[in-house]
Amino acid sequence: MSAAVVTRQEVEDFLFLEAQLLDEWRLDEWQALLDDDASYLVPSNDQPTSEPGTTLFLIADDRTRLDERLLRIKSADCHAEFPHSRTCRMISNVRIDGIDGDLVRVAANFTCHRFRRHGRAYAFIGCYRYILRRGKNSFSIKEKKVILASEELGQLGSVSFVL
Amino acid sequence: MAGRRYIIDDTARHTFRLNREVLVSEHIARQEIERIFARCWIYVGHASEIPKPGDYRTRRVAGRPVIFCRDAEGEIRCLFNTCRHRGAIVCREREGNTRRFYCIYHGWTYDNSGQLSRVPGAEAYGSEFDAACLGLRSPARVESYRDFWFLCLDEAAPSLADYLGPARDYIDLVVEQSPGARMEVIPGTQEYDVAANWKLMVENSVDDYHLPSTHATWLTYMANSGVQVRPRLEEGLVLPARGRSVALGNGHFTTDNINYRGRPVANWIPLYGEDARAEMADIRNELVARLGKERAARVADTNRNLVIFPNLVIHDGSSVTIRTFYPEGASRMHVTAWALGPREESKAARARRLDSFLTFYGPGGFATPDDIEALELVQQGLANWSDDPWSEMSRGMSKPDNEQLNSDEHHLRTFWRRWNQLMTGGA
Numbered sequence: 001m002s003a004a005v006v007t008r009q010e011v012e013d014f015l016f017l018e019a020q021l022l023d024e025w026r027l028d029e030w031q032a033l034l035d036d037d038a039s040y041l042v043p044s045n046d047q048p049t050s051e052p053g054t055t056l057f058l059i060a061d062d063r064t065r066l067d068e069r070l071l072r073i074k075s076a077d078c079h080a081e082f083p084h085s086r087t088c089r090m091i092s093n094v095r096i097d098g099i100d101g102d103l104v105r106v107a108a109n110f111t112c113h114r115f116r117r118h119g120r121a122y123a124f125i126g127c128y129r130y131i132l133r134r135g136k137n138s139f140s141i142k143e144k145k146v147i148l149a150s151e152e153l154g155q156l157g158s159v160s161f162v163l
Numbered sequence: 164m165a166g167r168r169y170i171i172d173d174t175a176r177h178t179f180r181l182n183r184e185v186l187v188s189e190h191i192a193r194q195e196i197e198r199i200f201a202r203c204w205i206y207v208g209h210a211s212e213i214p215k216p217g218d219y220r221t222r223r224v225a226g227r228p229v230i231f232c233r234d235a236e237g238e239i240r241c242l243f244n245t246c247r248h249r250g251a252i253v254c255r256e257r258e259g260n261t262r263r264f265y266c267i268y269h270g271w272t273y274d275n276s277g278q279l280s281r282v283p284g285a286e287a288y289g290s291e292f293d294a295a296c297l298g299l300r301s302p303a304r305v306e307s308y309r310d311f312w313f314l315c316l317d318e319a320a321p322s323l324a325d326y327l328g329p330a331r332d333y334i335d336l337v338v339e340q341s342p343g344a345r346m347e348v349i350p351g352t353q354e355y356d357v358a359a360n361w362k363l364m365v366e367n368s369v370d371d372y373h374l375p376s377t378h379a380t381w382l383t384y385m386a387n388s389g390v391q392v393r394p395r396l397e398e399g400l401v402l403p404a405r406g407r408s409v410a411l412g413n414g415h416f417t418t419d420n421i422n423y424r425g426r427p428v429a430n431w432i433p434l435y436g437e438d439a440r441a442e443m444a445d446i447r448n449e450l451v452a453r454l455g456k457e458r459a460a461r462v463a464d465t466n467r468n469l470v471i472f473p474n475l476v477i478h479d480g481s482s483v484t485i486r487t488f489y490p491e492g493a494s495r496m497h498v499t500a501w502a503l504g505p506r507e508e509s510k511a512a513r514a515r516r517l518d519s520f521l522t523f524y525g526p527g528g529f530a531t532p533d534d535i536e537a538l539e540l541v542q543q544g545l546a547n548w549s550d551d552p553w554s555e556m557s558r559g560m561s562k563p564d565n566e567q568l569n570s571d572e573h574h575l576r577t578f579w580r581r582w583n584q585l586m587t588g589g590a
Contacts, residue, residue, distance in 0.1 A: 042527055043351070044351035044352055044353055045352075045354065046257060046351070046352045046354075047350050047351045047352075050350065050351065052514075052517060052518075053510065053513065053514035053517065054349075054350070054510075054513065054514075054517075055349065055350045055351040055517070056349050056350065056351025056352070056353065056501070056502045056517055056520065056525075057351060057517070057521065057527070058353065058521075058525060058526055058527035059521065059527035060517070060518065060521055065522075068384045068387060068388075068529075069529070071380075071383070071384075071387075072380040072381075072383070072384065072529060075379075075380050075383070077379035077380045077383075078380050078533065079377065079533040079536045079537065080532035080533050080535065080536040081532075118543075152352075152354035152355070153353070153354055153355040153356075153526055154354065154355065154356050154497075155356050156355070156356075157355055157356055157357065157358070157526065157532075157535055157539075158355060158526035158527070158531065158532035158535050159526055159527040159532070160526075160527075160532035160533075160536075
């Protein structure tokens with residue numbers, strides 16, 4: 001990867017790979033995309049631009065908590081996700097918001113459809129905001145923030161999987 | 164419906180059963196609106212949410228759109244969010260600060276005490292038209308206890324203080340976590356639906372019997388972080404520490420547990436980090452100095468899930484949550500949850516409190532999603548109710564009331580007896 005330039009296509013390729021890993025429940029491979037100090041954040045719907053130290057979030061994982069979350073989600077005792085829900089992510093409007101050394105700020109819109117048996121269908125819609133770290137051949141995830149577009153979680157119920 | 168029994172409550176045979184119809188019937192769900200929600204005190208909001216004159220929050224309480232606000236004089240009010248002219252919502256924003264509420268339909272305008280202050284073209288009305296009588300209406304009763312504000316649609320209801328009765332002491336235990344008795348709702352609202360009857364959430368909020376099975380992954384997480392989670396089987400417990408179930412009258416009840424899972428005020432566990440030890444010791448010392456050793460231990464070393472009948476839950480556990488919920492028909496509920504903390508706490512303590520909240524609670528926590536799944540599985544299973552009509556709720560019933568454990572079903576029976584009384588006119 002060129003040191004000076006990051007193209008949208010490179011970023012898109014990475015986001016599409018990430019989406020595929022999550023949709024296919026290849027969580028160990030997804031975990032391998034994370035920085036050692038990675039964080040995963042989902043603000044409460046009514047406070048989309050806030051910080052987790054002062055505001056109640058839905059999810060505010062540091063790397064340790066995120067590793068525990070993945071252990072949980074992979075377990076058959078994670079009842080909300082067993083049997084695993086089927087998901088299908090669409091990612092679009094990808095833009096590079098800034099580059100600072102090896103860190104790249106990326107924003108993208110997403111739709112994540114989630115399906116459970118008996119016709120239960122949920123559409124999570126919103127914006128991903130990433131801080132990606134540029135490596136030799138690809139990126140790693142330093143921060144993934146998921147800002148939901150809906151006014152409340154409402155019929156989506158819970159966020160029991162990785163968005 | 165005549166003659167149909169909702170509960171079997173046979174103390175001689177230590178048998179308590181619930182007719183599952185009460186969880187699926189739309190007819191009963193409609194009756195509950197009048198017999199439960201129009202008669203009981205229902206939680207509206209916390210004074211800290213509207214600290215300044217003109218502050219307001221709009222929300223639905225007991226299915227009613229209301230404005231919870233502080234008027235220009237600083238008085239807290241609860242107004243029906245409905246224009247007196249033709250009925251439109253007059254305040255559409257979630258929160259804010261305003262001197263007036265303006266109806267976009269015909270322009271009627273109310274001040275922040277609810278008084279009608281402007282009617283466009285008022286001269287077209289006759290002399291009988293009295294703007295003074297056309298202010299925004301309020302619920303029949305609006306009262307508070309220690310900054311927790313409630314409404315009641317029944318003019319003849321007892322005072323809120325009497326209604327709460329002994330439950331007040333458990334609210335006090337929450338408020339006493341703040342040195343100046345100044346608890347505040349922290350920004351960030353969790354609003355989510357559960358495709359299940361609202362009464363299942365009441366049960367679930369205090370039912371510690373479900374913890375080992377429903378929350379196995381949370382217990383694993385706690386164990387991985389260094390918390391001792393093995394159940395004390397030798398004491399007949401299914402949980403790591405002893406806990407009681409306590410009935411508080413009027414259908415209120417609580418668990419009252421020896422804490423093993425950490426408390427921001429003030430019971431350190433490894434999850435909080437070594438850095439937190441010193442500050443948490445200071446928090447504990449302040450409690451002891453202010454409340455005495457015994458009461459401080461009561462605040463810091465026990466955790467409690469309190470239900471104020473019918474639909475307010477205060478979890479005073481890994482953090483403090485306020486949770487309320489309201490039915491949308493028999494098979495769905497809307498849940499709203501907030502975090503509560505002492506206004507005086509440091510930045511680090513606040514961050515620790517919020518972090519601790521998310522270890523367990525909420526739609527992205529390590530436990531609540533599995534509760535939601537469990538309640539939705541119940542609701543799905545109840546499709547068989549007419550052929551398999553009774554739920555079993557006798558656990559612990561052969562023991563006296565003062566020996567009821569948090570993993571027994573005494574508190575559930577407390578709820579259902581009160582519910583049955585109100586629904587069948589026995590109250």
